[in-house]
Amino acid sequence: MNYRIRPANPADVPALMALRTDAEHWLRQIGSDQWSDPETGSRAISKWHQHIEDGRTWVLLDEGDTVLGTVSRGPADRDFWSEADELHTAFYLYKLIISRDAAGSGIGSLVLDWACRVAALEGRRWLRIDCWRTAQGLQRYYERLGFTHVRTEAPSHRKSGWLAQRSSGTILNPERSLVVDTGEPLSIPATRDARG
Numbered sequence: 001m002n003y004r005i006r007p008a009n010p011a012d013v014p015a016l017m018a019l020r021t022d023a024e025h026w027l028r029q030i031g032s033d034q035w036s037d038p039e040t041g042s043r044a045i046s047k048w049h050q051h052i053e054d055g056r057t058w059v060l061l062d063e064g065d066t067v068l069g070t071v072s073r074g075p076a077d078r079d080f081w082s083e084a085d086e087l088h089t090a091f092y093l094y095k096l097i098i099s100r101d102a103a104g105s106g107i108g109s110l111v112l113d114w115a116c117r118v119a120a121l122e123g124r125r126w127l128r129i130d131c132w133r134t135a136q137g138l139q140r141y142y143e144r145l146g147f148t149h150v151r152t153e154a155p156s157h158r159k160s161g162w163l164a165q166r167s168s169g170t171i172l173n174p175e176r177s178l179v180v181d182t183g184e185p186l187s188i189p190a191t192r193d194a195r196g
Contacts, residue, residue, distance in 0.1 A: 001062060003107050005114060006181035008057040008070065013048045015059070015067040019097045020044070026100055032135060060098070060107060060178070069098040071111050080130050080153045080163055090126035090165065091119035106173070109145055112166070114178045119168035127170075131162040139164070146170045 008016065051057040051072055060069035072095040076087040093115050098108050116127050131138050133152060139162055143149070147164040154161050 003178050004061045004181060005058050005178045008052045008059045010052060012059050013045055016048050016070050019070055019099060022100055023097050068102040071096045079155050079158055080161055089124055090128040091115055091124050093129050109172055110178050112145055113171050113173050116168045116170055124168055126165040127168055128165045130160045132159055133161050
């Protein structure tokens with residue numbers, strides 16, 4: 001199966017909302033408090049539209065154009081990362097959501113490889129993430145995929161804060177990669193704040 005990645009467009013918002021809602025339901029079923037504050041209604045839709053307009057969100061598709069997942073990038077979250085982390089040296093990955101139907105297919109690992117390749121093309125040393133502090137299963141998943149725990153931050157107004165990074169030179173699937181839609185450059189412009 002070949003999986004594709006392309007920039008999201010406004011027509012994708014219903015599929016993105018469905019992915020987030022399904023992820024919220026699944027997390028509740030397994031007893032996780034992650035995303036226990038459902039993103040619904042006009043506020044959530046507005047956020048997706050803004051991220052799409054900013055060029056920060058992509059969709060993952062199968063050969064039949066079914067949306068299987070999404071991923072976003074953005075600036076360093078200043079609740080967690082500081083100037084001492086050399087913010088400009090990293091690509092910051094957010095909202096990696098894979099549909100439950102595609103879980104276990106390895107598409108998440110392919111997305112991380114894609115992000116590493118983009119980071120390397122941009123001259124960035126790291127791919128960085130932050131995870132929910134209580135999501136030990138998710139943390140172990142990222143560690144299995146080459147991430148190293150940097151530290152845990154615990155601001156009182158946030159439940160995320162488990163910080164990890166992976167070298168942009170780490171490619172776990174060299175024989176297999178996401179197909180970037182024809183006409184779309186592999187190097188996606190960074191948001192203004194992402195460069196520090």
